[in-house]
Structures are given as structure tokens and as C-alpha cells.
Amino acid sequence: MKSKKSLWIVIVALVVLLAAAYALYQFLAPQISTDSLVSQQPEKTPSASENDTAQDDSQEDDSAGQSEPDTPTQVPDFTVTDGAGNSVNLSDYFGKPIVLNFWASWCGPCQSEMPHFQAAYEELGEDVQFLMVNMTTSSRETLEDAQSYLAEAGYTFPVLFDTESSAAIAYGVYSLPTTYFIDAEGYGTAYATGAIDEATLQKGIDLIYTP
Numbered sequence: 001m002k003s004k005k006s007l008w009i010v011i012v013a014l015v016v017l018l019a020a021a022y023a024l025y026q027f028l029a030p031q032i033s034t035d036s037l038v039s040q041q042p043e044k045t046p047s048a049s050e051n052d053t054a055q056d057d058s059q060e061d062d063s064a065g066q067s068e069p070d071t072p073t074q075v076p077d078f079t080v081t082d083g084a085g086n087s088v089n090l091s092d093y094f095g096k097p098i099v100l101n102f103w104a105s106w107c108g109p110c111q112s113e114m115p116h117f118q119a120a121y122e123e124l125g126e127d128v129q130f131l132m133v134n135m136t137t138s139s140r141e142t143l144e145d146a147q148s149y150l151a152e153a154g155y156t157f158p159v160l161f162d163t164e165s166s167a168a169i170a171y172g173v174y175s176l177p178t179t180y181f182i183d184a185e186g187y188g189t190a191y192a193t194g195a196i197d198e199a200t201l202q203k204g205i206d207l208i209y210t211p
Contacts, residue, residue, distance in 0.1 A: 036192040037181075037204055075180065075188045076170040080133060080160040083147070088160065090167075091186065096129040097208035098182040099201075102162075102173045104135045105149035109195035110177040114155060116198045120205065121157040128209050129158075135168060135176065136161040183208045 077091045090100070101117060103110035121130045132155075134146045143161060150159060162168055171180065180191045181204040189207045192200060 036194055036196055036200060037190045038192065039190050073188070074186045075182050078162075078167040078170040080162050080164075080167050082158075082160055090131070093129045093131065094186045095184055096127065097184050097205070098129045098131060098180075098186075099205065099208075100180040100182060101130075101132045102135060102168065102171070102176055102178045103132060104141045104176055105146050106140060107176045113177060113195045113197070113201075114153065116196070116201050118155050118157055119198070120201055124205065124209070125157070127211070128205060132157055132159045133167050134159055134161050135165075135173075136163045137165045137168070179204065181205065181208050 075090070077089055079087055079089050082088050090098075099117070099120070103114075105111075117130060117132065120128075135141055136143050136146060143163070146159070146161065160167075167173075171178070175193055177195055178191065178193050179196060179201075181189050183189055190204055192204065196204075
């Protein structure tokens, strides 16, 4: 009799636990988005004619003609090194759309998204510039550690090394991985903080490259 009572207590506890988990999921689910891209496109500034409804038609036309639309901001430049130790600038790669990724070999989320970048590079590497910037800034991540990881995994996308933290500072990178999508003229269109999946990577590429 006592064992049956204990069994019922366990069953009731499990039911309550499952109900609480379901309620928590229902609460959190609307707040979770699989699309982590954040747009960097400027918003259109209303013209003077849109702000002042009291103007007559001729005044509205004059104001509209004098208004200037917002323009995007060119991304900051930085200097890092390539695998041979040569200094290179981000601006050296302008002229092609750029996928700029900040990563480290010890970063689990970075490792999880690497296969997506490799696949995209193999498919689009001639038209889209992939730049994987390694945070080679401390004893936690040495040049040898990064290169060993890349060789072992078989990744062939272009890798740059931020040994002086200049790239991380220029972009305010505070967590890894972080990815920026930059058009061929050097203007940022979107970025993502945290690991991204294949679909999100493709969505970012679609913003900067049209086959």
C-alpha cells in the first residue's frame, strides 16, 4: 500500500513538472527568434512635405526636391595579418561583397557554424569574399592553435589573424562568434551575434550578393 502511494506521488510530481515545462515554453517561445540578423540599413528620413501638412502643393514640391535621403555608413577599416604574417586591411577586399566573421578555435558556437561557412565559400568563393578573422589576442588562442584547428578540420576559407585586437576594437566585438555582411562598396547591411545556421547565413549573403 505504501509503495502504491509513493508511485502515485511520483506520477503526480512528473505531471506537474511537465505542465510547468510546457507553460515555460509557451511563455518563452514567442521571444525566441531563429533569425538573428540585425539590419544596418538606414531608415528613410521623412521629407519636409511629409512633416508639414500645412504647406501648399508648390511648397511641398520645393521641400521634397531639397530633401536628401539618408545614406549608409561605410564600415570601419582595420589592419590584421594573413597566414603568412603579411599585414592586410579590410579595405583591400572592397570590390566584392564580404562576409566577415570573428571566431576562435576554443569557441564551441564558432565551431558549430564553421561547416556552413565552408560550404558557402566552396559555392560562392569566387564572387563573395569570406574573411574569417581569428581572435589571436591572448594565450588562450595562439596562431599555432588556430592553424592547427583549421588544418585538422580541413577548412580552406581565407583566415586572417587579429593579433593586436584592432579588428575586434573597430567593430566592438564583445562575444564570439559575430558575423557582418558588407556590400561590394564597403557598406554594412546586417550583422549577427552568436552562431548562425545555414539559412541565416544564406539570408545575409542574399542581402549583399545577387547572382
